[in-house]
Amino acid sequence: MTLTDLAIVGVGKIARDQHLPAIRDGGQFRLAATVSRSGGVEGVENFDTLAALLQARPEIGVISFCTPPQVRYDAARAALEAGRHVMLEKPPGASLSEVRDLADLAQANGLTLYATWHSRQADGVAGARAWLADKRVRSVRIDWKEDVRVWHPGQVWIWQAGGLGVFDPAINAFSILTAILPVPVHVTGAELRFPSNCETPIAAEVVFAGPDGLTAVADLDFLYEGDPLWTMRVETDAGMLTLSQGGAVLDIAGATEGEGWGDTPGIHGEYPKLYSQMHDLLQAKASEVDLRPMTLVADAFMLGRRFEVAPFTDPTLEKDQ
Numbered sequence: 395m396t397l398t399d400l401a402i403v404g405v406g407k408i409a410r411d412q413h414l415p416a417i418r419d420g421g422q423f424r425l426a427a428t429v430s431r432s433g434g435v436e437g438v439e440n441f442d443t444l445a446a447l448l449q450a451r452p453e454i455g456v457i458s459f460c461t462p463p464q465v466r467y468d469a470a471r472a473a474l475e476a477g478r479h480v481m482l483e484k485p486p487g488a489s490l491s492e493v494r495d496l497a498d499l500a501q502a503n504g505l506t507l508y509a510t511w512h513s514r515q516a517d518g519v520a521g522a523r524a525w526l527a528d529k530r531v532r533s534v535r536i537d538w539k540e541d542v543r544v545w546h547p548g549q550v551w552i553w554q555a556g557g558l559g560v561f562d563p564a565i566n567a568f569s570i571l572t573a574i575l576p577v578p579v580h581v582t583g584a585e586l587r588f589p590s591n592c593e594t595p596i597a598a599e600v601v602f603a604g605p606d607g608l609t610a611v612a613d614l615d616f617l618y619e620g621d622p623l624w625t626m627r628v629e630t631d632a633g634m635l636t637l638s639q640g641g642a643v644l645d646i647a648g649a650t651e652g653e654g655w656g657d658t659p660g661i662h663g664e665y666p667k668l669y670s671q672m673h674d675l676l677q678a679k680a681s682e683v684d685l686r687p688m689t690l691v692a693d694a695f696m697l698g699r700r701f702e703v704a705p706f707t708d709p710t711l712e713k714d715q
Contacts, residue, residue, distance in 0.1 A: 399426035399454045403444055404461035405434055413460055416665035422673040426454050444469045448476045455479055462551040467492040474499045479506040481672050485565055485688055488556035497683040507681040508672050511569035515667035516641030523574040525646055529630040531575060534610035537625045538567040539618035543708050559594025560616040561691045568687040570641050579604040581690055584698035589706035596706055600694045621659045
């Protein structure tokens, strides 16, 4: 099988933890180059800028962006204008309008743009979607809580405008919610808690509504100690469905499917599926850009009431990032 040459832009924690192993083990792509000012990957050509890569390596047809969302738009647009297919880490951008612009550009140029949502690839999500397809959903309860110091150590960007704060993990829950429910939901209100020294919230409660009296609430916390709590409970006319461990474990009326984390909480097996999906999209000459999870986050910011809380401190933060 001939591997497709691919380059990664941004070789940070998520790239090293998830993207690189998925590419290495997936059998569809070859990591041909990286773009990083802080060091690339041993044995792989690294460039300081995307412009340098695009000029020097015209044979690389796919660019996977793992940079913070605030700096992604210009680079992704440059890649598309250079005729390269593009894959975007979540969230796909810092604003809805810029991602729509990228989608329009990809379509106009006959290129693939894949805005990924890794949590939709968790083992229990497809089964949850299938079971809920013919059910009446009455209510949803989301608890999405983790320790930012464990999952985003030293990452200043997440506290800057466009970095989403607690909504960076919460958008994973919203990606699952929009994938499994047979009806749409919309945000009706939110309470957002901003540390006095940050531009993004550290905790939030978001309320949703949907057809036929459907209600939903999401309790979000970025200072939750211990193993992360990534759980969604869906009450229906046929009983309760629960997705836990970030969607890895599905429980329907007491019948459980999925192996879960074992001894290591985290993301397991989701990123190889993303790269497999990217390969399928390339073969079909298609794109996939679903902005519903990002729209829910944007609406929470638009409708949310702001509350100031204690400043956030983290000794791992690097102020010169």
